[in-house]
Amino acid sequence: MTKSKRFDDITIQSYDKQYRDALNNFELSERQRIYSSLPIEVLDEALEDENRVANVVLNTQDEVIGFFVLHKHYQHEGYDTPEEVVYVRSLSINERYQGHGYGTKMMMILPQYVQEVFPRFNHLYLVVDAENAAAWNLYERAGFMHAATKEEGPIGKERLYYLDLDAKYVSSxxxxxxxxxxxxxxxxxxxxxxxxxxxxxxxxxxxxxxxxxxxxxxxxxxxxxxxxxxxxxxxxxxxxxxxxxxxxxxxxxxxxxxxxxxxxxxxxxxxxxxxxxxxxxxxxxx
Missing domain, CATH: 3.40.630.30 (Gcn5-related N-acetyltransferase (GNAT))
Structure with missing residues (x-):
């Protein structure tokens, strides 16, 4: 069953094969590629893993403007997080659609969407490279809390962010x-x-x-x-x-x-x- 959540002019929903061509054409700048994989590079692995859910973000024209993977029970290397958690991974906005506020809207609706996909999970985490200030400022505006810093990630210092899905939050x-x-x-x-x-x-x-x-x-x-x-x-x-x-x-x-x-x-x-x-x-x- 396809999960879906709409906020303003975007919709988040679980991946469907009709969007594969759009993910093949998904664009990220050279700099952004340092921080995130292209969706097509992680899609099949996510589809083959029962603990992962691949998701697309659509605008009102049904164009794929964003992508991310929800991964339950995931444990990111170097962090001691509970077993019953969901991590947000490989999150990105298509370069062609950046600068329109889509990333902010996506993060604002993300907690509600996660609760629909994994209703029994209360802990939501994500990891971001410390030098990617634009990303972690966005996460903080959406209510995520900086929980820990790891000095040596794959490309340097990185930060762990956490959101309690049981807590009340106000996305707007x-x-x-x-x-x-x-x-x-x-x-x-x-x-x-x-x-x-x-x-x-x-x-x-x-x-x-x-x-x-x-x-x-x-x-x-x-x-x-x-x-x-x-x-x-x-x-x-x-x-x-x-x-x-x-x-x-x-x-x-x-x-x-x-x-x-x-x-x-x-x-x-x-x-x-x-x-x-x-x-x-x-x-x-x-």
Whole structure:
């Protein structure tokens, strides 16, 4: 049975033989070939393995604009991940269709699609070369968390990314700078969901640190995962919009602050604990 998921003007679906010619003509630049195999180079191996599912990404004209393989029970060399996992492998966008936002849309819908293909699996992983910053910035915007770094991959340093498929996530959430904050001591980042402001994060810069002073989400959206998704995207946002920032920091006062689980799930690391407060940090340059 063909699995399929549509988002905006793209559709992800499991591979069908009618798309083989399109995959034969799939194009990647010489630079991109360093990071990813051509689909046709991995297709048959995926089709012959019961643990793998080959998938295509289509536009509204039914043209193949992207490709990837989902591989359950896969263990990437050098990483200790659970057995019941799904890895995203050989992910790429056809060079002829790059620059139209298709990669972002594909990553935003990917978690829902994986849940349809492998409903019993809760852990989604992917590995990306560290120097491929465009790719891992995209993964972070889609809610993936940087879980580990391996110093010596096939072509150098590489990064492991993880997404908890049991967690709530909001695929269309965007972080947007609030122009009104220019005259303020704080930088305010609005949380925009489908064009509507649903919350904000207030930030204060101190030397090479960016301090989170407030995280607010409208009451009607507090149970939808907006805050967690925003904090997962924050490192990418900061890299693009703030110079020389190395660490994002937040201090929570009181021994049982209600936001403690939120920052833990958003890949912040607890660096200081006292009777009165605890501090969490996230390094944005690895």
């Amino acid at each position: 959430l965007k972080l947007q700078y609030q122009e009104a904050s220019i005259s303020s001591t704080f930088d305010v980042v609005d949380l925009m969901l489908n064009g509507e402001k649903v919350g904000f994060i207030a930030l204060e810069q101190f030397e090479h640190r960016l301090i989170i002073r407030s995280v607010y989400v409208d009451e009607s959206y507090q149970s939808t995962g907006v805050a967690q998704n925003a904090l997962r995207q924050l490192a990418t946002y900061v890299r693009k919009n703030f110079e020389d920032i190395k660490v994002i920091e937040v201090t929570l006062f009181g021994p049982n602050h209600q936001l403690k689980p939120l920052f833990e799930k958003s890949n912040f690391v607890e660096t200081m604990v006292t009777d009165d407060y605890r501090t969490f940090e996230k390094y944005i340059n690895y």
